[in-house]
Amino acid sequence: MTGSSSEIGVLPRCLDVLFNTIKPYQAKKCIFTPNKLNSFDIRTEAEASFERQYKATNQAQGTPSRSKRKVDYSKRYHEGMTVQGIDEDNAYTVFVSFVEIYNNYIYDLLDDSSFEIARTLSSKALREDSTRGMYISNVTEVEVADADAAYAQLIKGQQRRRVAYTKLNHESSRSHSIFNIRLIQAPLDDDGETVLRDSSRVATSQLSLVDLAGSERTARTNNEGVRLKEAGNINSSLMVLRTCMECLRDNQANQVKKIVPYRDSKLTYLFKSYFEGEGKVRLVICLNPQAADYDENLHVMKFASITQDVTVTRAKDININQGLTPGRRRANIIYKEVVKSMRFEDDGEHSETPFSLGRLFPNYLMTAPDDKDILPALMEFLRERSAHRAALQIELKHRAEITSKDREVQSLERKLKNSTEKMALLQQNLNSLETENKTLEHQIVAERRAADEERRERGRLKEAVRGAVFQEREKWEKECDKRVKATQFNMKSKLWETDEKLRLLREIVENTPTKASKPSEGMVTRPRAHEKPEGAVTRSRAQEQRMSSAKNMSDVTNMNQETPKSSVKSVKGREVKKYLRRSQPSDIWLEHKPDENVDEDTLLQLNLRKKKTVETPKVNDFAKAQANHYVLEHQEEDSQGEIETQLIKGDVFETETGGHSVHFTDVEVLQKRKSIEINARKRRSSEGSADWTDVETRCSIAIEGRPNMSPAISHKPLKSENVCSESMQKSFNKIKL
Template sequence: LSLSKGKTPRRPGPKKANIEKDPVGVYCRIRPLGGEDEECCVEMISSSTIQLHAPNGLKANRNGEYKETQYTFKKVFGINTTQLELFEDIAKPLVEDLIRCKNGLLFTYGVTGSGKTFTMTGSPGEGGLLPRSLDMLFNSIGPFQAKRFVFKPDDKNGMEIQSQVDALLERQKRDSQQSVPKTPSSRQKADPEFADMINLDDACKFENVDEDCCYSVFVSYIEIYNNYIYDLLEDVPFDPIRPKWLSGGTPVQNNEFIPPQSKILREDQNHNMYVAGCTEVEVKSTEEAFEVFWKGQKKRRIANTQLNRESSRSHSVFTVKLVQAPLDADGDHILQDKNQVNVSQLCLVDLAGSERTSRTKAEGSRLREAGNINQSLMTLRTCMEVLRENQMCGTNKMVPYRDSKVTHLFKNYFDGEGKVRMIVCVNPKADDYEETMLVMRFAEMTQEVEVARPVDRPICGLAAGRRHRNQRGGPINENLPVLPPCDVVDPADDQTLPRLIEVLERRHQIRQMMMGQIDKTANTLKSMVQQFDSQLNSKETFLHDQRSRLNEKDKVIINQKTEIERLEKKSKTLEYKIDILQKTTEMYEQDKRSLQQELESREQRLHRELSERRRAEQRMQGIVTDTKLKWEKECVSGIIDSNLIYLRSHSAGGEKWVDHKPSSNLDLETVMQPIIPNAITVSTPNEKALSKCHKYVLRHQELASDGEIETKLIKGNVFKTRGGGQAVQFTDIETLKQECPTASRYSICANSSELKNVVFLHVCTERSGSEEGPSQMVDIENRVGF
């Protein structure tokens, strides 16, 4: 086992010097086997040692064999141990410490069916530790018990002292209700159902009881089921008007049991844990105390499992509180001082047995119960291991008491608030061998945990013997002479009667003197009473004045309270208005933030559009500039011949065209295409075609900046040159471009009027050697640069 993760270690506190510690007392009790044919795996070696044997048919360990393991305890009780022997060795010292104002914790631990409940409660004819502890307690303090309701729980794990009048009123109220049996003068008759458990012939008694104290016993009984605390003594009244409902959907009748509400743990002013709202019943005899226990025992959750016919499904805690307070100086009444009240308690815990679901075949709620039982027992083991590690290794780890209600409730005992005793119950049958091994390891580890020894808390009272001093039967006055023997046997006896007369006369004189003293004392007392009456009258007058002033102060206080209430209402109204204003402000701020975000998003979108427009303008300007430069270069380079040309007149409507379509051009297959009538279409210009026509057009295609194909129609006039060739003068350029209807349009137009430079295309006939040589045609497209 190891400390669970997520625990913050506690800071080391100041070390306490000279603290005596005692180890946890761990005892072992072996129950008899159920049948003679069952295999036994536990053997008692000595009064303090047992030995475990592996049963036949069990798988071997890694070494191929099982080792016989021995475990040592403070004392081992065999199968022949009686309940009385167990009580005298374990529980009797705890009861004696309880009377000495010391706390104690005794709990049974073991596998299901190992005899824990039998050890704690017993059976008819064999009372367990609980009834024997109650019997010893009442045998010891019986004559010195206070009347009922003199002590009263304060619901904060403490006790209060009531006056005789208040206690009498409580008793009369109880007697009128007849809900609690009256305090018997002797032992009341026990219920036959459990009479055999408490009618003990071997009753024990503690002799060193302080007779100058009064005692009262309070008992409580709780169970911890599924890590929830329930009060087994709580009476749930039936309400006929608003009946409660069970989980099945049926109303609860008068004779049906309503499960009590779960309780919570709290810490009192002394940092001790207690169950808040737990019922504490004052009992005056063993029979009455065990009857209260039996009433809660019937409500405890038990179930029939495959391992035990009546298996406890919860941890039960029966707490016995002993309240004692000293008598006053006269020994008649209890000292009315709450600081003089001492409360000690003995907790008798019957833990539910650990079990493996693979053996019990538990399902549903039984499976959940078993899981919670095993989880709480695992937390108990973890706490013991952390305590041992802190003590042996000097560490200061946080002990996880709060992980389980069982450990959280008893954390004070392990911190030094009382003795801790544990009885490990063992079933020696072979089927429980593996579970018994785990129990033995836990018991062996628990014995190494040391608990601080509780400090003695003596009763702070007056001198001893106050109760005996007030008892009847003693002499009236020690100053009076003792009467001599007055029997006259001899008639001649003349000494007895004179001696008796003399003694009587002296006694008479003493009585007279005492009567005079009594009269003087009475007169003095009367004067004192009169003086006291006068003082009382003056005090009453003073009290009357004080009451009148107090009434005036009360009126002032009432007025102030009224004013305070008015101001509180006004303050609440203002707070309400402030809340409304704050909410309105938050709404406005939220709207402001949303509008600011929308404004920012629109500004960003606007900036983005402006930047895109600037980039487009810059791109278009670049395209225009590039195009202008390009055409300037083309026009300059397109001058083929600088010779003087002459203009030829054109006949109206009779021009013939040379349509120059390079073979590299693509057919765009668009709807609108340029149509030139009376045209001679050529892929390469030649002199023959130019001599027959007056106009020339060149179709040039190139890729535009937007990715579309742009077609340019370069037009010109054809003239004859002096050398016998043909020349072309370019006069106009038309641009044909495809555009998408949805795209932004940035059109660049080139008009013939903008063509500042006249470009001439000169087609020369070059002859080599003579005029009859072959003529060489010039590639106009390459010469112009398209």
């Protein structure tokens, strides 16, 4: 690309040929200025002069660093060729820029602000201009006056480019570099002297010299870490370039058009317009003729063969005819030369005066000092000459005044022109500011609309959350009511079981033949502190009177027979089975047990006879196992740091569409707790709930059985013979169990 000092490369030759061609027609510096939108604006001569002075002042104030000092390029080889057929009625200038694509990010190599300060480089973005051409936004474009200045910018960018040491190369480029040379031209005015101030007539030509980083194989370079990532991005961008070439070749060969993936890489996306007919592409391949590089060279040559089949056609011809009179520059040059030749002769002396003060002196010959014929005639000639001189002086003064007025008019015209141009520039700035203001106002309106929409959406979310909370609260209230009812039902069931046990005890006592014995004289029934039903209180007193007046066990038996017997059917009017089974032998369970669950040694472990254990249940598991019950084992840490196991149970039903649904019915919790200290104070019956009042009332008289004694309210020691029968003893054993 660059070559050496003796044999220069492609890029220096391009710069030499370019400046050799446009050197006679170059515009003054700072006439053209980039507008950051992939086009250029034209300044006036006064604005350009002010900009040149400003840059010269800033350059003189700062001390040039080593990288900014001028380098002597006179010893390098200069190309002397030129290009014919250039339009002489245009003014030309050249801008250069230098960027690199590193890890699919674009960085500016000529931006001094990014390299002078130790900070992270910011990448540049790709944009599309009004003509659908791609360009790099906010890239630094430097105006150069000759090839050496452009070459100096190239050297500066090369020093900032990313290179690294690899196993194959001492300095291996880790990025694709792009050096852009932009030739700007604009037509001259009717006088052929200044550039015509019309941005729409500015034409831009661009030459992009791309140095692609070479593809690498990890097996040969042994890259690791950052170098491996860089090599991967290089190979990926080259593969995208090859894919684009293949798509272009297939689109030309077939009628079915494929979408070319330009956007997959910044390299292909930047030069998209070149491949679509807005430019020309030339590929120069560099090969290393070594046997070790045979595989890499083979892939490169295959890629080159693909590019030979791709033909890029220009989408439209560029019309460079501006409708102005040709030859304006040359006519202006000839006019200036004629004016200069009229003022000075070739020898450098002034030419003769173009006008005379009057006619020449007459040729008189005076023979005597008092010649009456010659002296009057000479005096008359002198008077005429003096009058003519006075008239010429008046004319000269008048012309001088006219000339000064003309100069003042010209000066005022120039000032007016400059003011008009400044006014136009200010008007243009004002229009741009107004456009920007309108854009900002539209953005503000859009932001306000978005804010209003966000507030409405937030309100809708609040309403939805409030409704969800209300529904969840109702759901939990229903669930709590259901649990309370279930708890009440369980308590009533326990009460019923207690009543049933008392009834059985009463029946055993009533049906057992025993000797009558006197009640103990010191027995006193403990009164109840809580409220009792009135009938129950009256019955207890009557029982106490009978018990105190009874003299044998038969009286107690008769008393107990008077107490109404409770029946199983008396509990809520339905019969309750004595023995209930939780699961039938035909129940089949599908146990959902994750692998990370820990087996605990808690009591009341789940015992399932027929089950199928799965880690994650699937749709087929319900059909294959023919399960009609489902249980989920879930473990989590409780507040005391112990593992709490939850068994979530449910019934499995078949749906009409052939699937299965689970209806959750129960949740069991298995926990580990420390031993609870038993309170030494016993709970009094008065501290209980009012629901237990009836049971305690009915249990106010207890029948106690002791070994070798008869069942009675008060016990009396028996004689040595065994009074209690064998059947009686078995009955008491059942009660204990």
